[in-house]
Amino acid sequence: MASQNHSQEIVIEANGKNLQYWRDLWNYRSLVFYFAKRDFIVRYKQTLIGVAWSIIQPLISTFLMAFIFGSLAGFASGTNIPYRIVVYAGVLPWNLFARCVSMCSGTFGSSLELTKKTYFPRLIVPMANMLTALFDAAISYVILFLLMGVYLYMPPTRFALSFLFLLPIALLGMFAGIILSSFSIRWRDLHFIVPFLLQVGQYATPVAYSLSDLQKSIGGTDFFFNIMYYINPLMGFQSAFRWTVLDDQSFDLRSLLIGFCWLGLIVWVGIWRFRKVERTFVDIV
Amino acid sequence: MDESVSVQLENISKRYRIPVGVDAATKKIDTLAETSRSILGRGIESVKKSNAARRKKDFWALQDINLTIQSGQSIGVIGKNGAGKSTMLKILSRITEPTTGRVMFRGRVAAMLEVGTGFNDELTGRENIYLNGAVLGMRKSEIDTKIKSILDFAELAPSFVESPVKRYSSGMRMRLGFAVAAHLNPDILILDEVLAVGDAKYREKCLDHMRQIATSGKTVIFVSHDMVQVRNLCERVVCLKDGKIIYDGETEGGIAVYEGEGGQLQAERDFSLLRRPNHISGCVLMSRLKLLNTVDCVYDADAPIVFELDLTCKVDTANAGLMLEVFGPKGVVGLSFSQPIPQPVRAGERYRLTCSFADHRLAKGLYHADISILTGDSFSAINTHDTISRAFEFYVSPRVQSDIQEHWRNNWGSSLIPPVELEHFMRL
Numbered sequence: 001m002a003s004q005n006h007s008q009e010i011v012i013e014a015n016g017k018n019l020q021y022w023r024d025l026w027n028y029r030s031l032v033f034y035f036a037k038r039d040f041i042v043r044y045k046q047t048l049i050g051v052a053w054s055i056i057q058p059l060i061s062t063f064l065m066a067f068i069f070g071s072l073a074g075f076a077s078g079t080n081i082p083y084r085i086v087v088y089a090g091v092l093p094w095n096l097f098a099r100c101v102s103m104c105s106g107t108f109g110s111s112l113e114l115t116k117k118t119y120f121p122r123l124i125v126p127m128a129n130m131l132t133a134l135f136d137a138a139i140s141y142v143i144l145f146l147l148m149g150v151y152l153y154m155p156p157t158r159f160a161l162s163f164l165f166l167l168p169i170a171l172l173g174m175f176a177g178i179i180l181s182s183f184s185i186r187w188r189d190l191h192f193i194v195p196f197l198l199q200v201g202q203y204a205t206p207v208a209y210s211l212s213d214l215q216k217s218i219g220g221t222d223f224f225f226n227i228m229y230y231i232n233p234l235m236g237f238q239s240a241f242r243w244t245v246l247d248d249q250s251f252d253l254r255s256l257l258i259g260f261c262w263l264g265l266i267v268w269v270g271i272w273r274f275r276k277v278e279r280t281f282v283d284i285v
Numbered sequence: 286m287d288e289s290v291s292v293q294l295e296n297i298s299k300r301y302r303i304p305v306g307v308d309a310a311t312k313k314i315d316t317l318a319e320t321s322r323s324i325l326g327r328g329i330e331s332v333k334k335s336n337a338a339r340r341k342k343d344f345w346a347l348q349d350i351n352l353t354i355q356s357g358q359s360i361g362v363i364g365k366n367g368a369g370k371s372t373m374l375k376i377l378s379r380i381t382e383p384t385t386g387r388v389m390f391r392g393r394v395a396a397m398l399e400v401g402t403g404f405n406d407e408l409t410g411r412e413n414i415y416l417n418g419a420v421l422g423m424r425k426s427e428i429d430t431k432i433k434s435i436l437d438f439a440e441l442a443p444s445f446v447e448s449p450v451k452r453y454s455s456g457m458r459m460r461l462g463f464a465v466a467a468h469l470n471p472d473i474l475i476l477d478e479v480l481a482v483g484d485a486k487y488r489e490k491c492l493d494h495m496r497q498i499a500t501s502g503k504t505v506i507f508v509s510h511d512m513v514q515v516r517n518l519c520e521r522v523v524c525l526k527d528g529k530i531i532y533d534g535e536t537e538g539g540i541a542v543y544e545g546e547g548g549q550l551q552a553e554r555d556f557s558l559l560r561r562p563n564h565i566s567g568c569v570l571m572s573r574l575k576l577l578n579t580v581d582c583v584y585d586a587d588a589p590i591v592f593e594l595d596l597t598c599k600v601d602t603a604n605a606g607l608m609l610e611v612f613g614p615k616g617v618v619g620l621s622f623s624q625p626i627p628q629p630v631r632a633g634e635r636y637r638l639t640c641s642f643a644d645h646r647l648a649k650g651l652y653h654a655d656i657s658i659l660t661g662d663s664f665s666a667i668n669t670h671d672t673i674s675r676a677f678e679f680y681v682s683p684r685v686q687s688d689i690q691e692h693w694r695n696n697w698g699s700s701l702i703p704p705v706e707l708e709h710f711m712r713l
Contacts, residue, residue: 012388119379
């Protein structure tokens with residue numbers, strides 16, 4: 001539709017071919033930016049303290065977790081890096097993931113009015129959500145720099161690679177959200193459970209501590225314990241991100257590869273579920 | 286596909302599944318809580334049971350629609366509520382997929398189902414123009430060049446351009462929405478009844494704009510209930526009923542079909558249970574009528590009207606005759622004739638007669654016919670055996686060739702009584 005080509009043909013078919021869909025997605029790419037921009041502007045127009053809020057909120061949770069895990073649980077003694085930076089290096093990617101999940105899990109509900117009145121590839125909506133979450137992550141980077149400045153912490157040179165791990169984390173969150181969203185059409189109360197799932201996930205994933213800390217304190221050879229962490233889809237990217245920020249971490253290739261396997265699986269299932277639901281949900285709701 | 290074809294629908298059908306059963310009325314929304322409660326509380330069996338209660342019935346909103354629209358044509362889609370218009374609109378605008386068949390578009394398509402789709406209250410007028418434009422498929426560069434024209438068209442006070450849309454009056458909002466849509470510049474435009482926006486003056490402006498689009502070589506598909514607008518914009522009309530096309534052709538004919546629908550604009554009617562006036566003798570009764578050479582009760586000006594009438598004889602009757610009166614749009618008699626039935630009819634028998642009037646010379650318009658079965662002629666006492674008013678209705682399309690009739694006023698009919706032929710009479 002967005003194409004200027006006058007002789008183009010558009011074919012609508014029962015159980016239409018996927019090729020046309022991806023072509024449309026490309027044609028509508030600018031809509032991703034407009035939706036993301038809208039969400040961004042609206043969010044900061046409505047709140048009194050605006051952008052400050054997206055700085056204050058992660059800072060508070062970082063300081064709280066640093067206190068609980070660093071001082072009370074005593075993980076802080078295991079490292080000579082300021083523990084608030086250790087925690088923040090976990091909070092940043094986790095917040096990106098959590099925001100993607102919670103925004104994308106409402107995809108079919110939030111865009112309903114629009115999708116009943118106009119056509120665009122619906123995948124645009126979660127993509128725009130993901131982009132908004134990436135904007136937020138960019139703001140979080142500013143805080144990370146500030147923290148590093150305040151605590152006079154010099155990150156290792158591999159810190160430049162940290163950006164690379166944000167995209168897989170965002171994609172993981174987006175498609176996990178999409179899968180949840182596709183089920184929430186049948187079960188409307190699913191979206192009440194999403195915040196709870198995220199909260200559990202925050203503790204099941206090494207956010208406020210690193211896996212090596214935990215292994216040290218429990219005794220790292222526990223087979224069951226290892227399994228628990230390696231089946232966590234986010235684990236690989238999360239610890240890779242920490243590795244780029246914190247110079248005392250070692251690179252865990254195994255967990256990263258597992259992470260990519262999970263990513264592939266979740267993206268595949270996500271696209272399949274999304275396309276399946278997208279075809280019919282306008283008729284159902 | 287032929288180069289001149291702009292839109293082609295092939296065997297388009299759409300099925301909806303409607304829940305039936307005990308729970309259908311009350312249980313609209315499933316929740317995880319309900320499902321788990323029933324699993325925990327009553328075991329898997331009850332879930333199976335509730336799945337059975339969720340049985341669905343098929344409902345075909347559209348059935349096997351075939352339609353070819355030439356490039357530059359403006360076509361109106363009309364029909365009563367539930368005829369399938371909205372479903373067709375949704376399929377054409379790609380909001381929902383057809384269950385079977387395919388649609389092919391040649392060129393840029395834009396669908397306008399609502400004015401200001403996706404407007405956000407918090408964003409300013411300008412920001413919303415960009416957002417709405419992108420939703421409708423415009424590129425940023427395209428909007429950049431058109432934004433001044435859009436703002437002019439919307440007739441917004443300059444101070445409002447940079448203020449959030451929530452501060453707009455509803456009229457301003459609609460004007461802005463229409464202004465964006467008016468600048469889409471597609472090859473194929475699909476329109477819902479969205480033209481009624483703003484005050485009378487602005488509405489006129491919008492209609493003018495639509496007319497301009499319709500006459501500028503663009504293909505327009507217009508779905509509406511408003512026959513005035515359809516007359517204004519469309520050169521061709523498709524009338525839908527129960528998911529099927531019952532008329533496809535010239536505008537006035539389609540409107541007549543639409544307006545006559547629900548009345549007697551049916552090609553076949555059963556009279557056996559119809560209430561009759563008290564004064565009839567009932568010796569010979571009409572039981573069924575069928576218009577033979579039409580499906581939608583629409584005739585070309587030159588086409589003969591042929592019908593088949595079934596009679597049931599109760600009492601032996603000789604010298605019976607058939608009288609047919611055709612009335613024009615305002616009750617003016619169009620034509621009238623009577624025709625003797627060639628042989629006496631016997632009690633208990635059923636007969637079928639086939640009549641035609643060829644050169645009827647009726648002007649275009651909607652007509653209805655009364656039929657009576659009589660004995661006697663104008664010189665003796667008339668005995669009416671059976672009479673049915675509005676036994677059938679039909680629509681005559683205007684002549685295609687330029688003909689003197691074209692210049693006649695709409696409601697003028699011909700006063701020439703055509704030769705009527707009883708083609709066939711037989712005992713059933």
